[in-house]
Amino acid sequence: MSTVRDEGIVLRQHKLGEADHIVTFFCRRGGKVRAVAKGVRRTGSKFGARLEPGSHVDLQLYAGRSLGIVTQAESLHPYGAQIVDDYPRYTSMIAILEATERIVAEEGESSLRMYLLLIGALRSLAEKQKPSRLVFDAFLIRAMSVAGWEPSLLECARCGTPGPHRRYSVATGGTTCTSCAVPKAVTIQEQTPAHLLALLQGDWDEALCSAERVRRESGGVLAAHLQWHLERSLRSLPYVERDGAPVRLPMPEPSPYDDLEPELFTELTR
């Protein structure tokens, strides 16, 4: 076995036996890594609360054939602990961690862009300056861009005619002109493409000026876009709050998406 040193964010943990956890990290150099943290559920564990979801840690691991073993974890930023008492921020964080785990399908593939994006989103939630819902939506659109799923916003996704266009279809890849719009495409508000673009580019002055109905629709567009690419929904998404109230989403069957699209969109933007 070889020892590996890296820094990473705890995406999640699940129980293993009586006292251990399998912890999923997203690491700066190593990408998505799963490792066993022994004795972490015992009182007085040497890891303390440092392996809770959302923790940014300096790690030392024995690299195993399939699962590594965590030998050391030093806290760099306890983002999760800084957020845990704020329910909307906490649910946004959990959804961000789950989205990262799902979007990064392969273990051991490093993606510095995705890593920096994740750190930036957690820091932003912990600073408590920007609305958590917008931080979540900005993370989603940028993460989808890193994954190669960026929705077309400035031009028609099919023929490239410059927009903005107001017909949107996740199956087509974003906004489309009226001649390319598939029958199931939905009509979005005029300001929605500009709001989504502001989130993608990190233009917070612009994004914070958007009306609530535009933000809500944009959140629905992004959730539908992600769901289509992942072929199912994030489990934690229904708990991300909008207007202070949790949104309950139906969990539709994964296919056929074309038939589901308008209904899904309506539910997600309600």
Ligand SMILES: [Zn+2]
């Ligand atoms: Zn077109």
